[in-house]
Amino acid sequence: MSLPLIDVHTHMYLPRYVALLRQRTRVPRIVSRAGGDRLVILPDEENDTSTSAGRPIGGEFHEVRRKLAFMDKHGIAVSVVSSANPWIDFVEPDEAPALAAQLNDDLEAICAASAGRLLGFGVLALQRPETCAAELKRIAGHPHMRGVIIGSAGRGRGLDDPDFEPIWKAAADGGLFVFIHPHYGVGQNLFPDTGHAMMLALGFTFETSIAVALLILRGVLERHPGLKLLIAHAGGTLPYLAGRLDSCVKNDISKDFGLPRPPSHYLRQCWYDSIAYHGPALAALTAFADPARIMFGTDHPFFRPHVADDVLDKTTWPAPEENLQALSSLSAEQQKAIAYANGLAAFAISLP
């Protein structure tokens, strides 16, 4: 199967952001080593002072031409590029709103110069929630921006923080996507000495799942049915757990969330990328979600192949291959919808 692809989950650390990471002495930061620069971003890397802390970072993380080379190699027609975790969550509150606006303008300029290959998800200064609605309105006027990406932890009190209510309204009013993405992880204290594997496989997906479940239980999607939430990594675990969540909410005599419908109703209003790395998850996702709201993603430039930098652009990356392979047991119509048709419609894309 060879399908044109729209990639809705693909990251860049913008040059202005990379410069900021290079100046820092605490995570997140970029450290120069004899073997090349290293990106140290995960919370559990804070205390790792070894020379192998973090992971190699090259131009594939911040150069537009490398993103386009990756897209060409993998048959990706259009990418909806998002800033990568942890976004600007660590920035001083007084500085965050201006930085958000600068990064959003940077991304718009990059997309505008891409001859139709790139669209963008911007960032918000969640540490100053009162500024976010105005920034969303401003972003809505940028022709290549399609929404924002925000971390599942919000500003530390969860995405159900009441101060975020104007964000949901402004995003819904502006027709903008809010891409919910993990960074902080859940449960790390239970899996010491497991490298990044458990954190990325379980900690990340649990974080996303808790955040979105709380958004639903606190009524955000009931109050804003037009809000377009895109949930990272095939929805974390929620397409699998949706029935259990319904049952647990319905049977809990100790708490009434006052929702007129079960949580799964609101989960079906959401969008999902198809980044699950195996067919069984896609079987659940396609059985659960709105068929028009599942879209292909790669998570580039993470999970970089273990090859030298000078051959990287000519190398096939495993993640997009595995995620394409995972579609193979679906019908031709489902494959087409996920690979590109849903993305074209959701992001108003005209193929270049």
Add this chain to the structure above:
Amino acid sequence: MSLPLIDVHTHMYLPRYVALLRQRTRVPRIVSRAGGDRLVILPDEENDTSTSAGRPIGGEFHEVRRKLAFMDKHGIAVSVVSSANPWIDFVEPDEAPALAAQLNDDLEAICAASAGRLLGFGVLALQRPETCAAELKRIAGHPHMRGVIIGSAGRGRGLDDPDFEPIWKAAADGGLFVFIHPHYGVGQNLFPDTGHAMMLALGFTFETSIAVALLILRGVLERHPGLKLLIAHAGGTLPYLAGRLDSCVKNDISKDFGLPRPPSHYLRQCWYDSIAYHGPALAALTAFADPARIMFGTDHPFFRPHVADDVLDKTTWPAPEENLQALSSLSAEQQKAIAYANGLAAFAISLP
């Protein structure tokens, strides 16, 4: 569809255990209230001193005749009964081995008197791991016992605790199942004021998933390929996340677990109940797991219908109905396998 059912996930608090819970002043315990007894068992209930702490507990939790009435009402031919969480995890280490043996003998006697309707999963004194292999050997000699149930948290250091190695060997040698079940939860600090719903839907399934993933990554299933793990609640989240776990392990340059095969290989050696409450999860589970290793369960007597005690035995419970309904999109062969054929084979059951 009307199928005879084998229920592999169904609990009892044995009378000896109920008496113990009544004597206690801290969770887990049973509290007498004007409106009836209440069972207070979850860790987050420790500080809840209200009269509505916990949940109502009646004879359906500990009387054999009520278990049989439930089975008759729902077409369940045979139940493999397990003690319920938190088992004997809270008992003083010096007292735990003898109590485990007494409870296992109690359960064997109950099953022996049931005219073929009941089989059992016993308990182990995990706080004294050096005693467990002998108790497993003893249990293997009980004609109605089919294994043990243990909590995903082990004795507090995870199931990958090296001191548990003799448990896995003894269970594998004796052909006994080890039923992995959650109790302590993961992530609770992130979802305050959510009753039990988030804890049971997400906290429980995350706990199980972490525990089993660690068992696999530490090589337990590689060393003991004959070990029969039954993973509660449709495997928590693992059938959905198995592909992501494989990918994250393969791409983690910071940690080599030294496993000759990807984690999903070992997950396919495991057994799963079908307790997911919706069809999409079953679509993933049946696409992922060995078709002979998925078995029906009810989680009785939890999720009790909100009716008076005197009509409870005549009431249809929602959980088994929802979990039967979730099978309806599967093939007739798959439904038969999950409803009873796999259970008959796995537990060497002759229908009465």
